Amino acid sequence: MDWNNDGKNDLLAGDTHGQVWLYLNTGSVTEPVLAEGVRLECEGHPIVGRDITDAQGKTLKPEPYMGYYSKIHWADLTGDGLSDLLIGHTCGNKATIAMYKNVGTAAKPKLAKPVDLNLSSMSRPSPYVVDWDGDGTVDMVCGTEQPELFFFKNTGTNAKPKWAKAKTIKLKGDGVQNGYRRRIAVTDWNEDGKIDLLVGDFYSAKRPIGGNLWLFLGK
Amino acid sequence: MKKEMLFCILICAALPWLCPGAEPQFQEGVKIQANGQDIDVPVGHLVPCVADWNGDQKKDLIVGQFSEGKICLYLNQGSNEKPEFKGFTEMQAGGKPIRLDAG
Numbered sequence: 286m287d288w289n290n291d292g293k294n295d296l297l298a299g300d301t302h303g304q305v306w307l308y309l310n311t312g313s314v315t316e317p318v319l320a321e322g323v324r325l326e327c328e329g330h331p332i333v334g335r336d337i338t339d340a341q342g343k344t345l346k347p348e349p350y351m352g353y354y355s356k357i358h359w360a361d362l363t364g365d366g367l368s369d370l371l372i373g374h375t376c377g378n379k380a381t382i383a384m385y386k387n388v389g390t391a392a393k394p395k396l397a398k399p400v401d402l403n404l405s406s407m408s409r410p411s412p413y414v415v416d417w418d419g420d421g422t423v424d425m426v427c428g429t430e431q432p433e434l435f436f437f438k439n440t441g442t443n444a445k446p447k448w449a450k451a452k453t454i455k456l457k458g459d460g461v462q463n464g465y466r467r468r469i470a471v472t473d474w475n476e477d478g479k480i481d482l483l484v485g486d487f488y489s490a491k492r493p494i495g496g497n498l499w500l501f502l503g504k
Numbered sequence: 505m506k507k508e509m510l511f512c513i514l515i516c517a518a519l520p521w522l523c524p525g526a527e528p529q530f531q532e533g534v535k536i537q538a539n540g541q542d543i544d545v546p547v548g549h550l551v552p553c554v555a556d557w558n559g560d561q562k563k564d565l566i567v568g569q570f571s572e573g574k575i576c577l578y579l580n581q582g583s584n585e586k587p588e589f590k591g592f593t594e595m596q597a598g599g600k601p602i603r604l605d606a607g
Contacts, residue, residue, distance in 0.1 A: 286555075294557055296595070298568065298575065301607035308597040314559035321598025356551075411551075418527050436527065458533030468551040472563070476585045480528040483536070485550030485567065496548015498567065501530035 286359050286368075290391040293317065297325075299355030303334025303347065303374055325370070327351075327385055327396045334374055350383065350399055352376035356468070360414035362423065363387075364444030370396055373410040373427070380409045382427075404437055405451050415471045417480070422446070426454070428467030432486070456484065456501055464488040464497065479503030536565070538578055538589035547571035563587060566595070573604030 288295040288307055294317055296308040305325040312318030324331040333345045334353030347353075352374030359368045363386055370385040382402045389395030404410065408430040417424040417436055425437040425448065434454040441447030464486025474481035482501040489495030535542040543550070549570035557564040557577060565578040565587070575595040582588030594601045 294555060294559075296566075296575070296597070296602075298602070298604055300573065300604040302605055304605075306604065308602070317557060319595065319597035319602075321600075322602070452527075454527075456530060456533055461533050466549050468549070468568075470552040470554050472554040474554075474563075474587065482528075482530060483552040483554065484533070485548075485552045487549045487570070489542070489544045489548065491544055492546060492548075494547050495544045496550040496570070498536040498543045498550050498552055498565075499533040500536050501533045504529040504531055 288394065295319075297357060297359055298322075299357040299372065301354055302337050303332065303351055303353035303355045303372075304337075305332050305355055305357055305370070305372070325396065328398055332372075332385075332396075334376070350376065352381070352383070354380075354409060356409070356411035358412045358414055360423070361443070362414060362446060364442065367391060367394070371402075371412045371414065372399070373412050375409060380407065382410055382412050382425075402448070404448055407435065407451075409466075410435075411468050413469050413471060415480075417471075426469060426471065427451075428469050428484070430466050432462045432465050432467060434467055434469065434484070456482075456499075458499055458501070460488075460490055461486075461499060464499070474500060475502060477503070536589075539591060543567070543578075543589075545569050545576075565589060567592070568604075570606050573602070573606045575602050575604075 293310040295310050298306050306322035308319040308322050310317045311320045333347050334351050354375045356373035358371040362369050367387040369387045373382045383399035385396040385399045387394045388397045410427040413426045414423050422439045424439045427435045435451040438449040439446040440449050466487040468485045470483040480503045484499040489497045551568035553566040554563050562580040564580045567576045576592040578589040578592045580587045
């Protein structure tokens with residue numbers, strides 16, 4: 286991802302406390318060098334889901350709408366050409382997906398107070414935005430804590446998505462059903478023009494808590 | 505071949521283009537390998553991300569890991585059509601390996 290639209294890859298990562306870390310690339314396109322991570326903020330407050338003490342010994346307290354166990358995705362969900370921040374998180378006892386709309390610019394993103402996407406209840410969803418069915422509008426695909434993957438069709442528009450009921454995406458593979466806590470990436474892995482799917486999980490045949498990376502090529 | 509059958513096959517083949525609302529179908533999954541072995545991290549939970557990290561026009565693989573909060577970079581040693589991976593390097597920021605709090 287390119288946070289500040291300077292043509293170089295940056296890195297964005299969520300953590301267990303709900304913080305979202307931005308690592309800006311101070312190197313070049315071909316030799317990236319990442320600066321120390323900084324916390325993303327919303328309305329002048331660092332995004333964090335529970336009380337933590339930072340490196341300077343200062344206590345960071347969350348806002349009521351901020352959650353922990355952040356699973357992040359950076360994609361335009363408001364049709365304005367700017368990527369927004371999606372966070373699958375646990376807020377109180379509820380696992381939801383929050384959208385922090387980017388109200389800044391391409392070079393200087395600024396995150397507005399989030400809205401809950403109100404998708405049907407899932408165990409700790411991990412959001413991924415992609416035009417899954419090729420109809421020109423972005424859809425949502427979510428991995429969860431279980432060995433399951435859900436497709437939410439966007440029946441609205443790119444500017445105002447409306448989410449259909451969850452549909453299970455069925456995957457076949459030797460032992461793939463053992464791998465809970467699914468995280469995905471959607472790509473055209475073999476460049477054949479069809480959507481392929483990468484699935485990371487929390488199981489391997491070798492270790493009870495290992496983790497394999499699965500490739501599902503599109504038919 | 506009977507005409508009807510040929511027609512049927514043509515329709516089936518053209519279906520993804522005739523119906524742009526068609527959802528993708530997948531082959532049976534395979535595990536991605538590095539150095540000829542399945543990628544398998546201790547205390548796993550792999551979060552995959554595909555991007556051309558080093559600007560060589562080939563997709564690379566960036567993988568988050570659970571217990572130590574590491575981020576591993578697998579540079580593509582193959583091609584875009586047939587990505588291949590050897591080892592990985594732990595991604596660094598501010599001159600130190602990245603460690604995200606996990607739990």
